[in-house]
Amino acid sequence: MSELTNLSLAEARDALRAKKFSAKELTQAYVTAVEQHNPKLNAFITVTSEQAIKGAEASDKKIAAGQAGALEGIPLAIKDLFCTHNVQTTAGSKILEGFKPQYESSVTEKLWAAGANMLGKTNLDEFAMGSSNTTSYFGNVINPWRAKDGNKDLVPGGSSGGSAAAVAARLCLAATGTDTGGSIRQPASFCGIVGIKPTYGRCSRYGTIAFASSLDQAGMFARNVRDAAITQTVISGHDPKDSTSSPKATPDFEKALTGNIKGLKIGVPKEYRVDGMSSEIADLWDKGIKWLKEAGAEIVDISLPHTKYALATYYIIAPAEASSNLARYDGIRYGLRVTPENGALNELYCKTRAAGFGKEVKRRIMIGTYVLSAGYYDAYYKKAQRVRYLIAQDFKDAYTKVDAILTPTTPSAAFAIGENSKDPIAMYLNDVFTVPTSLAGLPAISLPAGLSANGLPLGLQIIGKAFDEETVFRIAGVMEEAAQFKAVPQGVGV
Numbered sequence: 106m107s108e109l110t111n112l113s114l115a116e117a118r119d120a121l122r123a124k125k126f127s128a129k130e131l132t133q134a135y136v137t138a139v140e141q142h143n144p145k146l147n148a149f150i151t152v153t154s155e156q157a158i159k160g161a162e163a164s165d166k167k168i169a170a171g172q173a174g175a176l177e178g179i180p181l182a183i184k185d186l187f188c189t190h191n192v193q194t195t196a197g198s199k200i201l202e203g204f205k206p207q208y209e210s211s212v213t214e215k216l217w218a219a220g221a222n223m224l225g226k227t228n229l230d231e232f233a234m235g236s237s238n239t240t241s242y243f244g245n246v247i248n249p250w251r252a253k254d255g256n257k258d259l260v261p262g263g264s265s266g267g268s269a270a271a272v273a274a275r276l277c278l279a280a281t282g283t284d285t286g287g288s289i290r291q292p293a294s295f296c297g298i299v300g301i302k303p304t305y306g307r308c309s310r311y312g313t314i315a316f317a318s319s320l321d322q323a324g325m326f327a328r329n330v331r332d333a334a335i336t337q338t339v340i341s342g343h344d345p346k347d348s349t350s351s352p353k354a355t356p357d358f359e360k361a362l363t364g365n366i367k368g369l370k371i372g373v374p375k376e377y378r379v380d381g382m383s384s385e386i387a388d389l390w391d392k393g394i395k396w397l398k399e400a401g402a403e404i405v406d407i408s409l410p411h412t413k414y415a416l417a418t419y420y421i422i423a424p425a426e427a428s429s430n431l432a433r434y435d436g437i438r439y440g441l442r443v444t445p446e447n448g449a450l451n452e453l454y455c456k457t458r459a460a461g462f463g464k465e466v467k468r469r470i471m472i473g474t475y476v477l478s479a480g481y482y483d484a485y486y487k488k489a490q491r492v493r494y495l496i497a498q499d500f501k502d503a504y505t506k507v508d509a510i511l512t513p514t515t516p517s518a519a520f521a522i523g524e525n526s527k528d529p530i531a532m533y534l535n536d537v538f539t540v541p542t543s544l545a546g547l548p549a550i551s552l553p554a555g556l557s558a559n560g561l562p563l564g565l566q567i568i569g570k571a572f573d574e575e576t577v578f579r580i581a582g583v584m585e586e587a588a589q590f591k592a593v594p595q596g597v598g599v
Contacts, residue, residue, distance in 0.1 A: 107134075107275075109126065109130065109131050109134040109135075110134050110135060110138050110275040111275065112278075113278075113328055113329055113331070113332055114179060114278040114279050114327060114328070114331075114332035114335060114336070115329075115331050115332055115335060117131060117178075117179060117278060118176070118177075118179060118335070121164075121168060121173070121177065121178045121179075122168065122173060122177075124168070127161070127165050127178075128161040128162075128164040128165045128168065128177070128178025128222075129158060129161040129162055129165055131161070131178060131179075131180065132157050132158055132160070132161035132178070132180045132222060132224075133158065133161075135157075135180045135224055135276065135277060135278075136154045136157060136158065136224065138274075138275055138276050139152055139154070139224060139225065139276050139277075140154075142249075142274055142276055143276065145247060146246065146247045146249060146270050146271075146274055146276075147228055147243070147244050147245060147246050147247060147267075148182075148227055148228055148246055148261075148266075148267045148268075148270040148271040148274065148276060149182070149224075149225040149226065149227055149228065149267065149271065149276075150185050150193075150195055150197070150225075150226050150227065150228050150241075150243045150267070151185065151192065151193045151195075151225050151226040152224070152225040153192060153223050153224065153225045153226070154224070154225075156192075156222075156223060157180055157222045157223060157224050157225075160222030160223070161178055161180070161222055164177050164178035164220055164222065165178065167220065173220060174218065174219040174220030174221075175219040175220065175335070175338075175339055176216065176219040176220050176221040176335075176336070176339055177219070177220030177221075178220060178222070179220070179221045179222070179278050179279070180221075180222050180223075180224050180277055180278055181216060181221045181222065181223060181224065181277055181278060181279050181280060181281070181336075182223070182224050182225060182226075182227045182267075182268055182271045182272070182276065182277040182279075182280035182281075183213055183216075183223055183225070183226050183227065183268075183280065183281050184226070184227050184229055184265050184267065184268045184280065184281050184282050184283060185197060185226035185227055185228065185229055185267070186229060186232075186233055186283050186313055186314045187210040187212055187213050187281060187283075187312060187313055187314075187323075188206035188208060188209065188210045188213075188312040188313070188314070189206065189209060189210070189213055189223065189226065190206060190207065190208060190209045191205050191206075191207070192205065192206075192223075192226065193205055193226065194206050194226065194314070195226075195242070195243070196229070196231065196232050196233070196314045197228060197229045197230060197231040197232065197233075197240070197241035197242060197243060197264075198231045198232055198242050198461065198462065198463070198466070199242040199441060199460070199461050199462075199463070200434050200440045200441045200457070200458070200460075200461025200462060201314075201434075201439075201440045201441075202242070202440075202441065203440075204439055204440050206312070208312060209312060210309075210311060210312025210313050211308075211309035211310075211311040211312055211344045211346060211347065212281060212308060212309060212312070212313065212323045212340045213281070213312070214312075215339055215340050215342070216281075216336075216339060216340060219339045221339075224276070224277050227265075227267030227268045227270075227271055227280060228241050228243055228244070228246045228266065228267030229241060229263070229264045229265055229266065229267055229268075230263040230264035230266070230288075230465070231462070231463045231465060231466050232314070232316055232427070232431065232466050233263075233264035233265075233283055233285055233288055233314075233316040233321075234264065234316065234427070234465050234466055234469055235263040235264050235465055236262065236263045236264075236287070236288075236291060236535040236536055237260040237262065237263045237266070237520075237522070237535075238260060238261050238262065238263040238264065238265075238266025238267065238270075238292070239260060239263070239522060239523070240263070240463055240464070240465040240466070242463060245258070245260075245522055246260075246261050246266040246267045246270050247259070247261070247270065247522075248260060248261040248262075248266075248270060248273075248295060248296060248519050248594075249261075249270055249273050249274040249296070249594035249595075250273070250295075250296065250297065250519060250560075250561055250562065250594045250595070251560075251594075251595050252559040252560060252561055253558075253559050253560040254559055255521075257521040257522070258521065258522045259295075259519040259520065259521055259522065259561070260295065260519055260520060260521070260522050260524075261273075261292055261295055261296050261519070262291040262292030262293075262294065262295035262296065262515075262519065262535075263288060263291070263292060264283070264285075264288040264292075265280075265282035265283060265284075265288050265289055265292050265300075265326070266292045266295075266296075268280035268281060268282045268292070268326050269282070269292035269293055269295065269296040269298060269300065269326055270292075270296055272296070272298050272326045272327060272328060273296035273297055273298050273328075273593075273594055274594055275593075278327075278328075278332070279325055279326060279327040279328075279332055279333070279336045280325070280326045281323060281324075281325060281326075281340070282300065282323070282324055282325065282326050283313060283316075283321055283322065283323050283324070284300075284302035284321075284322055284323075284324055284539075284543065285316050285317050285320045285321050285322075285423060285543060286320065286419050286423060286536045286539060286540045286543045287535070287536040287538075287539025287540060287543065289301065289302050289324045289325075289326065289551075290302055290514050290539050290549060290550070290551035290564070290566060291514065291515050291535060291536065291539055291551075292326075293326060293514070293551040293552075293553075293564060294514035294515045294551050294553070294562065294563065294564030294566075295515065295518070295519040295561075295562070295564075296519075296562065296594075297553040297561075297562030297564075297590070297592060297593075297594070298326055298327065298328055298553065299326070299327050299328065299329055299330055299332070299333045299550065299551065299552050299553070299581070299585075300324065300325070300326050300333070300550065300551045301324045301325055301333045301334075301337050301548070301549075301550045301574070301577075301578075302322055302324045302542070302543070302548065302549050302550070303322060303323075303324055303337060303341060303548050303574055304322075304351070304546060304547060304548045304571050304572045304573075304574065305319075305320070305322050305349070305546035305547075306322075306349050306350055306351035306546070307322070307341050307351060307353075307355075307548070307572065307574070308322060308323040308324070308340055308341050308342075308350075309323075309342075309343075309344030309346065309347040309350045310322070310323070310347050310349060310350070311344055311346040311347045311350075315426075315430040316423070316426070316427055316430065317422065317423040317424075317426035317427055317430070318349075318426055318430060319422070319426060320419075320422070320423060320426070320543050320544070322543075323340060324337065325337045325340065329585060330362065330550075330552060330578060330581045330582045330585045331359060331362060331582070333550070333578075334358035334359045334361065334362060334578045335358070335359050337358055337574070338355060338356075338357055338358045338359065341355040342355045351572070353572055356574075356575050358574055358575060358578050361574075361575035361576070361578045361579045361582075362578060362579065362582040363579060363582075364582060364583060364586070365401075365579075365583075366397070366400050366401060366402050366579060366580055366583050367400070367401030367402070368401065368402070368403070369401075369402045369403070369508045369509065369576070369580065370402070370403045370405050370506065370507040370508050371394075371397050371402050371403070371404055371405065371507060371508065371509055371510065371511050371580070372405050372406075372407035372503050372506065372507035372509070372510040372511070373390075373394060373404060373405070373406055373407065373510070373511055373512075374407050374408065374409045374412065374503070374510060374512065375406060375407075375408055376408065376409050376410065376412035376413065377409075377412065377512045377513065377538060379516065379537060381516070382513075382516055383516070383517055385518075385557050385558065385563065386513045386515075386516060386517070386563065389513065389554055389555050389563050389565065390511070390512070390513050390565065392554070392555065393511055393554060393565045393584060394511065396583075396584055396587035396588070397511065397580070397583075397584070399587070400583050400587065402580075405506055405507050407503045407506060407507060407510070408499075408503075409496075409499040409500065409503060409541065410499060411492065411495045411496045411499050412496070412499070412541055414492050414495075414496070415496055415537075415540045415541040415544055416534070416536065416537060416540055417489075417492075418489045418492045418493050418496065418544060419536070419540045419543070419544060420472070421472075421476050421485050421486060421489035422486070422489050422490065422493060422544075423469070423473075424469040424470070424472040424473035424476070425472075425473040425476050425477050425486050425489075426473070427466075427469050427470060427473050428469070428470045428471075428472075428473030428474045428477065429473070429477075431462075431466070431470055434457075434458065434461065434462075435453075435454050435457065435458075436453050436454065436456075436457030436458075436461075437453075440461065441457055441460065441461040442457055443456040443457045443459075443460045443461075444456075476489075493544050496541055496544050496545055497544065497545040497546070499541075499545075500541075500542075500545045500547060500568075504570050508569075508570070508576055509567055509568060509569050509570070509573075509576055509577060509580055510567070510568040510569075511565065511566070511567055511568075512538050512565070512566045512568065513538055513563075513564070513565060513566065514538060514539065514551040514563075514564035514565060514566040515535060515538060515539075515563075515564065516534065516535070516537055516538065517535075518557040518559065518561035518562065518563055519561055519562075538566060539566070542566075542568050546571065547568055547569060547570070547571055548568070548569045548570075548571070548572070548573065548574045548577050549566055549567065549568040549569065549577065550566065550567050550577050550578070550581045551564040551565070551566050552564060552565060552567075552581050552584060552585055552588070552590075553588070553590040553592075554584065554588045554590060555588065555590065556592055562590075562592065565584065567580050567581055567584070
């Protein structure tokens with residue numbers, strides 16, 4: 106069975122079409138892997154093995170009839186932020202435990218139309234708020250990687266840590282994620298896989314539980330760049346149900362992997378060499394620059410002067426939008442309801458939210474409500490929006506000189522669970538390299554590029570122009586070839 110789970114998505118797709126094995130056999134291999142490893146990793150909140158097997162049987166009939174879709178018979182995992190018809194969707198929160206939507210998100214609808222099958226719903230930081238996947242009501246996700254010098258459980262990154270851990274541990278061929286400030290790219294780096302955040306508007310947000318509406322964007326996790334390109338093509342495209350969805354046509358991202366980046370200009374921003382950056386990260390970045398030069402690209406030093414304000418800007422705008430979006434959880438229409446003894450409506454709201462939301466969600470709601478309140482709106486929220494414009498303008502100016510930008514993905518490798526839990530600011534700093542891209546709405550990919558001295562994966566990030574995911578994938582494919590990252594988590598999938 107492990108031979109099947111070690112195939113890449115592209116290899117599995119081609120083998121299914123060549124009838125080397127059946128979709129049911131492939132799916133059963135992953136069902137077995139989930140049963141074996143999920144109790145330790147806690148990557149899935151809800152497992153849908155029976156549904157996956159039925160879907161695989163249907164896929165085998167389509168393949169036999171010559172009607173296979175782009176992802177026919179491919180078993181995937183879905184972040185538990187995407188609404189799935191009649192399957193529990195929790196956003197990692199007690200307040201939505203048991204909630205079964207009567208509709209399907211546009212992203213998952215596209216995946217099912219392409220023939221993919223769902224193995225289950227993956228764990229996440231509650232309402233996607235976190236950088237470690239330790240704020241979920243359903244417990245911590247465990248990174249399948251282990252440091253050489255200890256046996257401590259490591260975080261997989263957040264918020265999409267369950268999806269990242271599942272892909273890294275060979276529990277699925279690919280998985281959906283969402284990225285608000287780095288929630289795909291940071292877990293991808295920590296788990297040694299590829300994670301793509303497309304341009305804001307490239308994917309529909311319909312049916313995706315909202316955190317910060319002007320930042321949230323769906324993307325994919327996969328084991329390599331080609332697999333990420335294949336799946337990202339499927340979930341992209343205009344959706345009339347989402348007013349922020351772009352009408353731009355979606356290219357075939359797999360075709361962008363030409364292996365040729367000669368003549369491309371790649372920017373290296375001086376502001377990303379932050380104080381306290383580990384020498385390992387700096388050395389890896391230099392190595393990435395060397396790979397690009399050897400492939401024929403030109404390296405250009407650039408400046409993104411407002412980078413230093415990005416985290417402060419993000420942690421005003423994102424909580425403000427969260428406080429507005431989470432007001433819908435009132436105990437009236439769906440989810441948890443805690444009925445007060447006196448029957449007062451305000452008390453019902455207070456008790457339901459007090460019992461249903463975790464500490465990090467409450468913290469961000471309080472911050473967001475504060476910065477939107479009378480007397481503080483102009484001083485905080487309005488000012489943050491102005492700085493956001495300046496950050497986006499920095500990137501626009503840079504792209505008059507370069508075709509893409511190379512940076513580290515994270516300031517460190519994965520850390521132990523609980524290591525930064527008492528210091529929210531230290532936790533927020535995990536997103537220092539990913540947040541500026543999100544504020545500007547640009548596409549970016551993280552790919553594994555090396556191992557730390559402790560044997561943990563480290564990632565590099567490629568940031569592209571708006572709606573130029575093709576160039577991002579093209580560069581990533583070349584860097585992946587140069588990096589030759591073959592390491593897998595200890596004892597998993599081998």
